[in-house]
Amino acid sequence: MLKLVATSFVFLGGFAIMVLEIIGARYLAKDFGGSFYVWISQIGVILIALALGYATGGALADRFQRAQFLAGPLAVAGLFSMLIPNFTPGLVRAIVMRHPLDRDIPLLWQKLDPVLGSTLVFFLPCFLLAIISPYTIRLAARRIETVGTISGLVYAASTVGSIAGVFVSGYVLIDYPLSAVFRATGGLILALAGLSLVMDRWLQRLR
Amino acid sequence: MKSLLLKRAAWCGALCLACQAPANVIFEAHSPYHLVQVIDEPGVRILSFNGTRETKMSLHNPLQGHFEYTEYFHTPWVWNQDIRRVLMLGLGGGSIQRAYQHYYTNVMVDTxxxxxxxxxxxKEYxxxxxxxxxxxxxxxxxxxxxxxxEAYDVIILDAYTKSRYGSSIPPHLTTKEFFTLAASRLTTNGVLAYNVIGDMQDTRPEIVGALYRTMKEIFPQVYAFPAGTSLNVVLVATKSAMPFDYARVQREGVALVLRRKVTLPTFGERLRSFRNVPPRSVGVSPVLTDDRAPVETLMGGGGVAR
Structure with a gap:
């Protein structure tokens, strides 16, 4: 039961990350252009967010050891994702329009501007979502002897969630309004925040 | 036995088709977007992206051998006889750029x-x-x-690519917000010409219908020029609200040719493709917006709700 809850939790987290990444790349393309560099920066920035999120999540797990701790970061990630359609247009406009008008944007900035955009819009929610994987390993690992199994399961479930996120985004969600997709993903992440509180109560009783 | 023979014959046919034109790849590079190849066949040079032909050019005369659809980019003259500045989005092998340079020597072109x-x-090939x-x-x-x-008299869009898996179009160049922006960069009597690949007769949600409908939200008049030798359709949108019918277009065309404003030899013939009825899918195809532009699904044979 514990394994099932833990894997479902990280599955949904992995799913949300990839929806943000794929739908996000499409979303940024309207301002940064249909350029190859939009994809490069989106993939690169989100991998940076994941690396930092994993490291941070692991350290936090050792310190707090309570599932309810996750509610905070997840609530922030959820609200932030919901608000992406609200704050992004102005933000991205500022990035694009800072270059002098009527002159071609230098190649260096054609490459780096999308990195700036991806970072400002997608870094925070993906960083916060990445916290949950190592955190869940710590919560679900009862004994050192089974840490290998648990961490393998958590990695796999989170990756399978991400795979689902990629295909569902590309084949299904792309036909819906992008703003609605961001709001729904934000809603899903908020639900995960709620779930972490429920999990906490349940884990406390297990002890 | 007979069917076997037929099959054999079909195979030979296919093989011969492949070998009939000894293709010679004279340039090849992977860009961030495509595998770009320049291929010389007897008498013609071809620009290919990912194995499909984007541009054809006669090696004897660079103004010949191009795809028919590119000639519909001369039609904006019908609506605006005082074209001075033109913006072209999409270069490819430059068929239309070469044509404008040749036929309209006073027109300034930004590509x-x-x-x-x-x-x-x-530039090189x-x-x-x-x-x-x-x-x-x-x-x-x-x-x-x-x-x-800058303000332009004409904006020409040819940013389409094709592959064995179908066509693709940059979604951010199909939306209501994009056409609003384009209209704001057009002069009072400005004209937008937009190349798309699709089927005017399709009754399912489809890209030509969706683009027509989206353009119609911004531009008072939208017309279509379906190409005769391919599935290309050039949609022409005018800022002028004055409706043109078939007879009017032909009349203006004749006048342009007589006054030698347009010297493209096939101009009159191209104007005969003029349609002022919308694509049949227009009622069921969605208006495309930045928020929702499911162009992949629309080009993959429909299935998207309005």
């Missing part, structure tokens, strides 16, 4: 092309030369429009 390799290839009347910008089309303060 925006996202792929640096394509720019290089157009397709006789496209930058000059005081032809400037090439290496940028995304929409970004360029966003950041220019």
């Amino acid at each position: 925006v092309e996202i792929d640096p390799v394509v720019i290089k290839v157009a 397709f006789k496209v030369q930058e000059s005081p009347t032809l400037k090439i910008h290496n940028q995304d089309g929409r970004m360029f429009l966003n950041r220019t303060s």
